[in-house]
Amino acid sequence: MAIVLPSLVPDDATGNDALGMRQVLTDAGYEVALFAGRIGGDLPGDLLAAAPDWIHRRAARVVYHLASGWAAGRAFLQRTSARVVVRDHNITPAAFFDDVNDEFAAAARSGEAERQRLANDPRVGCWLACSPFSAASATGLGADPAKVRVAAPLHPLEQLESAAPDLRRLRAWTEHPADALFVGRFAPNKGHLQMLAIAAHYRELFGRAPRLRLVGRFDPRLWRWRALLDQECTRLGLGSDVEIIGEVDLATLKAAYLTSHAFLCCSEHEGFCIPLVEAGALGVPVVATDRGAVASTLAPDAAVLRDASADEIAVALHRVLNDPALRDRLVQNQRAHVRAHFAAEVVARQILAALETC
Numbered sequence: 001m002a003i004v005l006p007s008l009v010p011d012d013a014t015g016n017d018a019l020g021m022r023q024v025l026t027d028a029g030y031e032v033a034l035f036a037g038r039i040g041g042d043l044p045g046d047l048l049a050a051a052p053d054w055i056h057r058r059a060a061r062v063v064y065h066l067a068s069g070w071a072a073g074r075a076f077l078q079r080t081s082a083r084v085v086v087r088d089h090n091i092t093p094a095a096f097f098d099d100v101n102d103e104f105a106a107a108a109r110s111g112e113a114e115r116q117r118l119a120n121d122p123r124v125g126c127w128l129a130c131s132p133f134s135a136a137s138a139t140g141l142g143a144d145p146a147k148v149r150v151a152a153p154l155h156p157l158e159q160l161e162s163a164a165p166d167l168r169r170l171r172a173w174t175e176h177p178a179d180a181l182f183v184g185r186f187a188p189n190k191g192h193l194q195m196l197a198i199a200a201h202y203r204e205l206f207g208r209a210p211r212l213r214l215v216g217r218f219d220p221r222l223w224r225w226r227a228l229l230d231q232e233c234t235r236l237g238l239g240s241d242v243e244i245i246g247e248v249d250l251a252t253l254k255a256a257y258l259t260s261h262a263f264l265c266c267s268e269h270e271g272f273c274i275p276l277v278e279a280g281a282l283g284v285p286v287v288a289t290d291r292g293a294v295a296s297t298l299a300p301d302a303a304v305l306r307d308a309s310a311d312e313i314a315v316a317l318h319r320v321l322n323d324p325a326l327r328d329r330l331v332q333n334q335r336a337h338v339r340a341h342f343a344a345e346v347v348a349r350q351i352l353a354a355l356e357t358c
Contacts, residue, residue: 002062005036007037008038013089017155024154025352037073062080066091069109083358124143126357127144130150133270152297161282173256179321183215184216185216191267196232264286265287283334289305289308
C-alpha cells in the first residue's frame with residue numbers, strides 16, 4: 001500500500017498522521033511505502049516521482065492525504081490505476097485568506113476544487129475523514145455515504161505526555177501562568193482576533209484582563225494578518241496581557257500546557273483540532289466555540305458554546321477559572337474522552353477496519 005501526501009516535514013499534523021498510518025499498516029502486515037512531494041529532515045519516505053513504479057510492481061492501493069491543493073498529486077492520481085483511499089484532512093476555506101494573501105487563497109481554492117472532484121470520483125473506494133464534521137461535508141459535496149468512514153488523525157500524543165517540560169520555561173511560566181492558552185498556527189481562521197475581543201470583554205466584566213498565551217507557527221507570508229492582530233491588541237489596550245510565543249519544541253509545548261489554567265479555542269474552521277486532544281490528555285480544561293469539528297473532538301459534556309457572544313464566552317472562561325468543581329469535572333471528562341476515542345490503539349483499529357472495506 002502506498003501513502004501519498006504533499007509534504008512530509010517534522011511536527012506537522014498531516015505528516016504525523018501519515019507516519020502513524022505507515023506504522024499501523026506495517027504492524028498489520030501490509031507492505032507500505034510513503035511518498036511525498038517534499039520531505040524535510042530525516043523522515044522516512046521517498047519523493048513522489050518514485051511512486052508510480054512501486055505501485056505498478058505491487059498493484060497497490062493508494063492512501064492519498066488530502067490537506068491542500070497539490071498539482072503534482074492531482075496529476076499522479078489521474079495517471080494511476082490503483083484503487084484510491086482519500087484521507088480527508090479538510091481544507092481551510094479560501095475566504096479566510098482573500099484579504100490576507102493571494103497565494104494562500106489560491107492554494108485553498110485549489111484544495112477545495114480537488115476535494116470536490118475527488119468526492120465525485122468513482123475510483124475512490126473509501127473516503128476516510130478525520131472527523132464527523134469532515135465526513136458530513138464530504139457527503140455534502142457528493143461523496144457516497146456508503147464509502148465514507150471516520151478515523152481521527154494519528155498523533156504522537158504519548159510522546160507529549162511522557163516528554164519532560166523545558167525547565168526554564170516551566171519556572172518562568174509557573175510564576176506567570178496563563179489564564180488561557182491557545183495552540184495553533186497563526187492564521188485568519190484560528191480565532192485569535194476573537195480571543196482578543198473576549199479578553200477585552202472579560203476585563204470589562206471582571207476588572208482585569210486574562211493573561212492569554214498564544215503558541216503556534218507563523219508563516220511570514222501572512223504578515224498582513226499578523227499586523228492586524230498586533231494592531232488590535234494595541235487598540236484594545238491588552239499589551240502585556242497577551243503573550244505571543246510562536247513555534248516551539250516539544251519540551252516548551254509541554255511547559256505551556258502545564259502552566260495554563262484553561263485552553264480557549266475560538267477557531268472558525270477545524271477539520272479536527274489536535275491541540276484540543278493534547279489539552280484533554282494533559283489536564284487543561286477547555287472552553288471552546290462550536291465551529292467545524294471542535295464539538296465532535298471534545299467530550300459531549302465539554303464547555304462548548306454555540307452562537308455565544310464575547311460576553312458569554314468571557315463569563316464561561318471566568319467560571320472555569322474560578323470554579324474548582326467545574327474544572328475537575330471538565331478535566332476528568334476530557335481525559336476519559338481522549339482515552340476512549342483518540343488513543344493510538346483506538347484510532348489504529350478504526351483505520352484498519354475502514355481499509356478492510358475498501
